[in-house]
Amino acid sequence: MLDTPDESAFDDFTHLAAHICNTPIALISLVDDHRQWFKSRLGLEVNQTPREISFCTHTIDGQGLFEVSDAQQDFRFQHNPLVTDDPNIRFYAGMPLTSPDGYNLGTLCVIDRQPRQLDASQRDALARLSRQIMRLFEERLQAQRHAEQAALQQALLNNAASAMLVTTPEGYISSVNPTAERLFGYTESMLIDHPLTSALFPQATLARRAAMLSEALGEIITPDFAVLTAPLLEGQREMHEWQLRHRNGTAVPVLVSVSAIHDERELLRGYIVSAYDLAHQENLQLRLQQIAAQVPGMLFQFCWRPDGRSSFPYISEGVEAIYGLGATEMESSIGPIYAMVHPADRARLLTSIRQAASTLTPWHFEHRIDHPRKGLIWVEARATPLRQADGSILWHGLVTDITERKAEQQELDKQQEMNRRLLEALSEAVIACDGDGRLTLFNNTARRWHGLNEAQHLPPQKWSEYYHLYQADGVTPLSPDEVPLMRALRGEHIRNVEMTIVLQGNARHVLANADPMYACNGQ
Incomplete structure (x- = not known):
C-alpha cells in the first residue's frame, strides 16, 4: 500500500x-x-x-x-x-x-x-x-492478491506449451490460450460460446469413445461433452489420445486431459481441457536424438523399482563408446554394466547409488570399467533422481569418459608435489596471502622464522597484524602499507627491501622480494 x-x-x-x-x-x-x-x-x-x-x-x-x-x-x-x-x-x-x-x-x-x-x-x-x-x-x-493471482493464471494459460481451453460446466468454450489458437487454426473469438466437442471433436470419434466408456462404466454415455467429463464424475482422471479437427479439416494428434474448476464453496464452475500436441512431441524426440548424438558421452534414464528390478527406459547411442555395448543389451537390466565395473569400485558404486536414492540428492561418481576394446578406463557418472508416483526412482544422467582427464590430473598432482617439496627445501622464507591480505602459505623456513611448527595453523590475521615487523633499523615498526606483501597486493613489484622480523626479542634482518599474482579474471 x-x-x-x-x-x-x-x-x-x-x-x-x-x-x-x-x-x-x-x-x-x-x-x-x-x-x-x-x-x-x-x-x-x-x-x-x-x-x-x-x-x-x-x-x-x-x-x-x-x-x-x-x-x-x-x-x-x-x-x-x-x-x-x-x-x-x-x-x-x-x-x-x-x-x-x-x-x-x-x-x-x-x-x-x-x-x-x-x-x-x-x-x-x-x-x-x-x-x-x-x-x-x-x-x-x-x-x-486476487488481481495478481488472476494475472499469474492468465500468464500461465497464455504461456502454456499445451493448448488450454476453459469451458462452462455445460461444455461451452469460455477462454482459449494462444497455443490452442495456433494448434487448431481458430482465433479465440471464433470459438467462444461454441460447444467444445462440436467445434473440435469429430463426431465419429466421439461416438466410438462414448461406446467404450459406456461399456467400461456400465452406464450410457452420450457422444458429446459427457465423453470428457464422465471419467471425472467416476473419480478417474485420465489422459486420452485424440485426433482432433483443425480448421482446415486436417487431423491434429493430441493427448487430452480434463480438470474440473471449483470455487471456494466447492461448486463446479467449469472445466479446463488441456491438449498436448503429439506431433510436436515426436519432433522433440527426433531433436533429442540428434542432440544426444553430439554429446560426448552416454545420456540415460535409469529406473529403479521398489521390488529391486531396474531398467533403462532411455539410452543414447553414446553407450557404445562408453561401454562397447548396444542399447538393446542394457534396456532390461543394469547387469551388463555392473559386470564391467572394476571389482575395487563396485561396493562404493552401489553405496553411492543407494545413498542418492534415499536422499534424492544429485548423484556423482567416478569409477573404472573394463572396456571390451579399450581396456581399463575411467568414467564419470552424474544423475538426478526423481521419485515417481509408484515409488520407483527415475534417474536422468550422463556418463562420460574421463580417462585423459585422470591422466592429466595425476601428472598435475605429481608436479604439484614436486613444487611443494622444492618450496619446503628452500632456505629462503616464502609467504603468500589471498586477495584480502590474509596469510595462506608459510614454507618451513617462514614457519621457523615466525616460531610456528609444521602442525600449527596460520593465523587468520594479516601478516603485519599478527607478527612484529620492523624497518631495517629493527626499531621503527612497519606500517601495514609498507609491508612488502601489502605493496605487492597494490600491484608493486618489490625487490631487495630490507626489513626486520622480531621473534621473542630476537631480530632477524632479511631482504624481501614480492610480486602480485593475478587470477584469470584479472583480480
Missing part, C-alpha cells in the same frame, strides 16, 4: 476523524524503516516525514491510543522540529492500525496546534475507525 495514489475511501476516514475530534489535521500513516508515509492526509501538505522525528513511531510501539496533550511540555517532543517548526504540533492522538496477525503497520492520528485532550467518546471513535481502516486495507490487499 505504500506510495499508492490517494483514495476517497481513506480520505473519508480522515475527514470523519477530524470532525469527531474537532482537529484541523488528521492522517492515516504507514510506517516503514525510514519514514512515515501518509495514505490519506487532511490539513497537511507533505505526504511523508522521517521516521526518527515521527510521533507515529511511538504509537506503533504500543497496543492502544497514544496521546500527547501538549508536545511543548513533553520532554520527548519539545525539541522535535515538527513541534518547533511547521506544522507546530501541540496535541497528538494516534491509534495503531493492527494487522490480523498482530503487527502495527501504521496509525490513524489527529493533530492540533493547540494543547488539548480527547474525551472518552472521541477515543472510542478513533479505535473503531482504526479497525475499519484496517479492514479496508485488508480488502485492498486481498483485491490486489
Whole structure:
C-alpha cells in the first residue's frame, strides 16, 4: 500500500476523524524503516516525514491510543522540529492500525496546534475507525492478491506449451490460450460460446469413445461433452489420445486431459481441457536424438523399482563408446554394466547409488570399467533422481569418459608435489596471502622464522597484524602499507627491501622480494 495514489475511501476516514475530534489535521500513516508515509492526509501538505522525528513511531510501539496533550511540555517532543517548526504540533492522538496477525503497520492520528485532550467518546471513535481502516486495507490487499493471482493464471494459460481451453460446466468454450489458437487454426473469438466437442471433436470419434466408456462404466454415455467429463464424475482422471479437427479439416494428434474448476464453496464452475500436441512431441524426440548424438558421452534414464528390478527406459547411442555395448543389451537390466565395473569400485558404486536414492540428492561418481576394446578406463557418472508416483526412482544422467582427464590430473598432482617439496627445501622464507591480505602459505623456513611448527595453523590475521615487523633499523615498526606483501597486493613489484622480523626479542634482518599474482579474471 505504500506510495499508492490517494483514495476517497481513506480520505473519508480522515475527514470523519477530524470532525469527531474537532482537529484541523488528521492522517492515516504507514510506517516503514525510514519514514512515515501518509495514505490519506487532511490539513497537511507533505505526504511523508522521517521516521526518527515521527510521533507515529511511538504509537506503533504500543497496543492502544497514544496521546500527547501538549508536545511543548513533553520532554520527548519539545525539541522535535515538527513541534518547533511547521506544522507546530501541540496535541497528538494516534491509534495503531493492527494487522490480523498482530503487527502495527501504521496509525490513524489527529493533530492540533493547540494543547488539548480527547474525551472518552472521541477515543472510542478513533479505535473503531482504526479497525475499519484496517479492514479496508485488508480488502485492498486481498483485491490486489486476487488481481495478481488472476494475472499469474492468465500468464500461465497464455504461456502454456499445451493448448488450454476453459469451458462452462455445460461444455461451452469460455477462454482459449494462444497455443490452442495456433494448434487448431481458430482465433479465440471464433470459438467462444461454441460447444467444445462440436467445434473440435469429430463426431465419429466421439461416438466410438462414448461406446467404450459406456461399456467400461456400465452406464450410457452420450457422444458429446459427457465423453470428457464422465471419467471425472467416476473419480478417474485420465489422459486420452485424440485426433482432433483443425480448421482446415486436417487431423491434429493430441493427448487430452480434463480438470474440473471449483470455487471456494466447492461448486463446479467449469472445466479446463488441456491438449498436448503429439506431433510436436515426436519432433522433440527426433531433436533429442540428434542432440544426444553430439554429446560426448552416454545420456540415460535409469529406473529403479521398489521390488529391486531396474531398467533403462532411455539410452543414447553414446553407450557404445562408453561401454562397447548396444542399447538393446542394457534396456532390461543394469547387469551388463555392473559386470564391467572394476571389482575395487563396485561396493562404493552401489553405496553411492543407494545413498542418492534415499536422499534424492544429485548423484556423482567416478569409477573404472573394463572396456571390451579399450581396456581399463575411467568414467564419470552424474544423475538426478526423481521419485515417481509408484515409488520407483527415475534417474536422468550422463556418463562420460574421463580417462585423459585422470591422466592429466595425476601428472598435475605429481608436479604439484614436486613444487611443494622444492618450496619446503628452500632456505629462503616464502609467504603468500589471498586477495584480502590474509596469510595462506608459510614454507618451513617462514614457519621457523615466525616460531610456528609444521602442525600449527596460520593465523587468520594479516601478516603485519599478527607478527612484529620492523624497518631495517629493527626499531621503527612497519606500517601495514609498507609491508612488502601489502605493496605487492597494490600491484608493486618489490625487490631487495630490507626489513626486520622480531621473534621473542630476537631480530632477524632479511631482504624481501614480492610480486602480485593475478587470477584469470584479472583480480
